[in-house]
Amino acid sequence: MTQAITRRLLLGASIATTAAPALAQGAWPNRPIRFISPWPPGGPADLIGRPIIEKVAAALGQPVVLETRPGAGGTLAVASVARAAPDGYTVLFSQAGPNAITPAFRSVPYDPIRDFIPVTQLVSSGLVFVVRPGIAANTVAELVNVARASNPGLNFGSIGPASTTHLAGEMFMRAAGINLLHVPYTGSTQPITDMLAGRIDMGFWNIGAVMGHIQSGMLRPLAVTTLGRSSRLPNVPALAETYPGLEMNSWYGVHMPAGTPQPIIDRLHTEFVAAVRAPDVSARLIEAGLEIEGTSPAQFAQKIAGDLQRMQELQRATGLRAE
Template identity: 35%
Template structure:
């Protein structure tokens, strides 16, 4: 073989290796600057706390700041649109939540298609709601609540943090499976709803466990059951709704998604770092204190959850006739 032919073959082999080398180089280079983590909620709630904890842990592992950007409004749609329409370079992430699954049906028109435009990265946590009543309501169990509501149709007011919220949808699923009539009273946030529940202005709520657990323990509210399929370590004495109503399950969850076409090696790096953070004892302890169950797994695992939740809550939205304000 002459020198020129040998050189040509050498150059061809080198060119063939370039895509692999380029992919490896991109994976090693990312992240080279701060990463934006957009959430559709105000500071101080469970979503914000989850984002900040995970942002801190990922910063430590990946060597770049994860900057939390709170963009509330539009039922999380403002934040979702901003994140999904950002450049797919790995430097913008969205904290996905049940609102993303609910909104696909709740809103007649959106400027994005969540399932089609979101690239699943990793699941984070899942935590149940708690069926709580004002102590003046003469019920102590789920069967008693169902019987009382059937005997007094329309008498019970069911508070929520707003139309389409997980608190609202948890109650609507309960109504759908039991056939009872409770009047939905939407508030602008969980805090005012909880205040009115404690004062007796409303009687029932399917509240998030991190915000109402202490009120249950103190006796200001009466807890009947948790909405997950297993008991909660935070309120271990409470049964599950499913113990009395087979097939019932409702919970809040959070995870990361990125814009579609984000490089797969970036998704893989993020997924690995996220699962490593969730495996740390400090993370397990902190999230257990909040009543959460960890959701480690692959991007495909989280994608499956997103699809299943979108289908499930779509049916509940249609049943309830829920509309946005």
């Protein structure tokens, strides 16, 4: 199935379309471009999206207008771009959740492969696996032993069912052969607070959200969920070092509606990669705990295929459904 998904994505990423409405109407772009974000103001839209599109706008000579359309776990915004005209004037600020994870756990009003052309993965954001100080484990192996010996068992918090913070825990349990009680919340602030208070034993959180607590010694990092080690936590091993192939990270990227002319895809790829790699932008994003990517459309297509395939396999194995 992975090969089939990859072929479909690569076709969308690499084959130029014959219909070119935007090019037929004159040089592109000749009017403002809409940059659709699935998140409300103040989140990834402002931290990641805004500084990048400011540079893209300067390079293109046209405004790139940030439009936030939160709701339904990001799927409302994604669906709106799937229905948009493929003329180069509607760009999706895409993310792993609505574009590669949610479609594996519930029905969505778009096809994450056929309805879009991937342009570039801008950044990635791994999770860090942390435990509260009262847990007598300094390594993943020690934690597994503690979990097997605990009665009652240990628990882990998440920001909600089928979120990356939940799925990371499910993947870890399956790889380690242990059981942990999942305690879902509706955001990251309260479960992290409860970890500090000793009510939650462990969790998988965005590095930026818990970095201060790690530095203060209030939370102990055991591993990161990227395939390699994080530049922010270089001394913390990856879970994949113990369980090969175990990966759970989030990413942010750029997608266009299927049918967008290839010259527009190529130009957008050039400008978005240049923007995210600009020294002032990349320094700000790295400080926030993000890894700079700037991949090719083909590389991004393969990333999406791998993520979607792993999530579909996890859904079949666990029966999990997103709300």
